[in-house]
Amino acid sequence: MQCPYAFLWLAICAVLTHAGRCNDHARQSLRITFHDAIGRSSALWASGSAGYVYLCGGADGSLIKFSDLELTDPANKGLHDIINSLKHIADHYDVSYGDIIQFAGAVGFSNCPGATRLEFFAGRPEATAPAPPKLIPGPTDTAQATLSRMQDAGFSAEDTVILLGAHSVGREHTIDPAANDTPLDSTPGAFDSQFYLEVLLKGTVYPRKAPHSGEALSATKDVFRLSSDAAIARHPDTACHDDRMRSAFRKAMIKVATLGHRMEDLVDCSHVIPVPPPWNKTASYPAGFSTSSVERSVSLSSCPGITLPAKASEDTLTGLQYFC
Known part of the structure; x- marks a missing residue:
């Protein structure tokens, strides 16, 4: 299937960029990709407490479609403006809210020097229900x-x-x-x-x-x-x-963007996403x-200027050491 999203480029840029800067519009567009997608819970589905509704969710645009409900969650504070902007564009071009959120996140992030070029897949259907409450991790969480x-x-x-x-x-x-x-x-x-x-x-x-x-x-x-x-x-x-970080972040964001969807149901439109400027x-x-x-509970081997003692164990390290 031909990618239907190239025509959105100019409209999205007008909302998300200011001289190609990594500005608040770009930041909020990235933030909303996660907040929209994370409203999915296998535990709630397994419990049967809310029927099929909890099998829904994921990156489906419910944060825009059901914004009156989902914006009452304190975790979504500060997203009103980006939601209104993206809703206007999606309605004007007749695209799904789930698609416009993930597209905007990839385009906005491309303005940040050093960013990885995020992939974008189109074809998400409209959300059928709001995300369950209290599923977004918050700053006070352990x-x-x-x-x-x-x-x-x-x-x-x-x-x-x-x-x-x-x-x-x-x-x-x-x-x-x-x-x-x-x-x-x-x-x-x-x-x-x-x-x-x-x-x-x-x-x-x-x-x-x-x-x-x-x-x-x-x-x-x-x-x-x-x-x-x-x-x-x-x-x-x-x-x-940095290089491993960019590669791993790109892969993790694919999981975010496709949460709740089958890849075979989506169309790869990644070619319309700009290449981010470098950061060396x-x-x-x-x-x-x-x-x-530095305060930490495991090895310091990957921190700048830190050498690992010869007898130190690597068993406590995860596969990719981002917290140095």
């Missing part, structure tokens, strides 16, 4: 709660760590109004592994005076740290290499920080 929820949706601990890489381009907008727009790492304009290093640095300060629920101590006042990010980074089931810098310690500043 590491085990986050990993369990992700496993319930079909993602491994490794997938979870990899998908947190989206926070490399993230900014705080929903927890502390006084810290609005504070980045989640020191290079928010690029997709790189700096986030994975910085979230492990010992936290000593808050960007503003008072801590808020979902906020953890940060290493510097210029970076906002989510409690859930800090917890996952220090969990024994999670374990900084590697992760490095911020000024004043070094190996001794």
Whole structure:
């Protein structure tokens, strides 16, 4: 089947880009891809507590179609504008909400230097029911709660760590109004592994005076740290290499984008996604920080400037070491 999506390029660009920058529109378009897809639960389906509804869900556009319901979930705070923008485009061009969300995420992400070129598959039918409530992992969740929820949706601990890489381009907008727009790492304009290093640095300060629920101590006042990010980074089931990160993130995002669908029912339209600009810098310690500043529960072999002792065990490492 011929890809029907090339004609959307100009319309999407008008909404998601500003001189090709990795801006808030691009960030929100990436965020909504996950929030729309994660509303699927094998445990709820197995329990039979809600019938066929819980077999639905996944990347189906329910966050737009049933926005009146799903936006009441605090986890979806801040998505009103991107939902309204994408709904307008989808309605104008008569495409499904599930497709427009994943297309917008891939196009928006392509504006971020260092990003991997995400694949895009079209052909999702319209959602038939809203996503069940309370299925989106939140910043106050423990590491085990986050990993369990992700496993319930079909993602491994490794997938979870990899998908947190989206926070490399993230900014705080929903927890502390006084810290609005504070980045989640020191290079928010690029997709790189700096986030994975910085979230492990010992936290000593808050960007503003008072801590808020979902906020953890940060290493510097210029970076906002989510409690859930800090917890996952220090969990024994999670374990900084940019090329491997990009490749793994691309594969994990395919799982996100196709959650709830069969690949044979979709059409590959990846050729319409722009190639992201390069980013050649590697992760490095911020000024004043070094190996001794790192807090973690497993091996340090992949951190900048860190060498692994000869007798150290590799058994505690996951296959891809993103939390260095």
